[in-house]
Amino acid sequence: MTAITLLEKLGADASFDPSLLSAQDKETLEDIISKANTFNAIELISVPDEKESEEKEPEEEKEPEEKQS
Amino acid sequence: MTVGAHIAPIARSHIENADIVFFAGHPLMEMWVTEMNSNLHSLQVFYAEGKDRRITYKEMVNAMMTEVRAGKKVVGAFYGHPGVFALPPHNVIKIAKKEGYAAHMVPGISAEDCLYADLGVDPGKVGSQHFEASQFMFYQRQVDPSAYLILWQVGIAGDKSAAKFSTGKAYRQILVELLNENYPNEHKVALYECPTVAIREPRIEWITLGDFIEAELSLITTMLIPPSQKLLKNQSIIDRLALLEKNAH
Numbered sequence A: 001m002t003a004i005t006l007l008e009k010l011g012a013d014a015s016f017d018p019s020l021l022s023a024q025d026k027e028t029l030e031d032i033i034s035k036a037n038t039f040n041a042i043e044l045i046s047v048p049d050e051k052e053s054e055e056k057e058p059e060e061e062k063e064p065e066e067k068q069s
Numbered sequence B: 001m002t003v004g005a006h007i008a009p010i011a012r013s014h015i016e017n018a019d020i021v022f023f024a025g026h027p028l029m030e031m032w033v034t035e036m037n038s039n040l041h042s043l044q045v046f047y048a049e050g051k052d053r054r055i056t057y058k059e060m061v062n063a064m065m066t067e068v069r070a071g072k073k074v075v076g077a078f079y080g081h082p083g084v085f086a087l088p089p090h091n092v093i094k095i096a097k098k099e100g101y102a103a104h105m106v107p108g109i110s111a112e113d114c115l116y117a118d119l120g121v122d123p124g125k126v127g128s129q130h131f132e133a134s135q136f137m138f139y140q141r142q143v144d145p146s147a148y149l150i151l152w153q154v155g156i157a158g159d160k161s162a163a164k165f166s167t168g169k170a171y172r173q174i175l176v177e178l179l180n181e182n183y184p185n186e187h188k189v190a191l192y193e194c195p196t197v198a199i200r201e202p203r204i205e206w207i208t209l210g211d212f213i214e215a216e217l218s219l220i221t222t223m224l225i226p227p228s229q230k231l232l233k234n235q236s237i238i239d240r241l242a243l244l245e246k247n248a249h
């Protein structure tokens, strides 16, 4: 099993007991975890200037105007 | 969120059946998603310290739209729930639809969902309010101190440049002072991080609000602030409702 398959199984399979991992598997996992870089998790922006609202969202689609009866 | 655990079957199916997948998330998640579809392109390449994230997000959207316009079946896979505190997924869907392409979002499991499970918090118990930490600082918000307050992106709280990878103690000091309007420095708050892999524990660190200034934060830290006040009865409404019931009998 590759390290990622192992991690997937650990996350997805409730019957997969992590304490039964072999020493080699544990080492493989620790290795891949320690080598993984951090990532940029930031996906939202709040900037208090005028430009922001234009840049932030593409124009909202206009609702069709209600007809007057 | 956690590799293996937090993906909806329909999201997985879309990824497996896509011509091309754009991915935003932890490198280990990226490796996992690559097993589902090897034609994966990381959106992480668009971030750079000092670069305005408005540009980054536009580049992400453009990268996805270029493939959509080329007639490909495109999936943008964003960690957590793609529509929660995340700008590019909403923008790319709006643009694609505006150009006449079929586009939709499927929900995922958010940091918020993991927080409720790991901290044993029910957002419905006394209500909850969520703010992006910087927005909370830049704008005047009405905080309800009898409900939970959850602040996202606290690691970059107060960043006006939209280009930083972290902000420091001076910024957090201002955030704490703002929070002091409703919460004393001794008030207990939780710093929460859902683990990326199932063999790690979540970070659940209870500290005082005052200690938040010195706390270690990362870009995935979320802060939970429990209520500082009890719910106050709205007696006039209760009385009016009682009258309704009385009149109904």
Ligand SMILES: C[S@@+](CC[C@H](N)C(=O)[O-])C[C@H]1O[C@@H](n2cnc3c(N)ncnc32)[C@H](O)[C@@H]1O
Pocket (backbone or CB within 6 Å): A041, A042, A043, A044, B001, B079, B080, B081, B082, B083, B084, B085, B086, B109, B110, B111, B112, B151, B152, B153, B154, B155, B192, B193, B194, B195, B196, B219, B220, B221, B222, B223
């Ligand atoms: C741009 S938002 C994206 C949230 C994501 N769409 C979701 O549904 O969880 C980034 C913020 O989400 C929160 N977050 C992301 N990953 C997290 C994790 N593993 N544990 C706790 N909070 C997390 C943090 O507040 C972080 O600054």
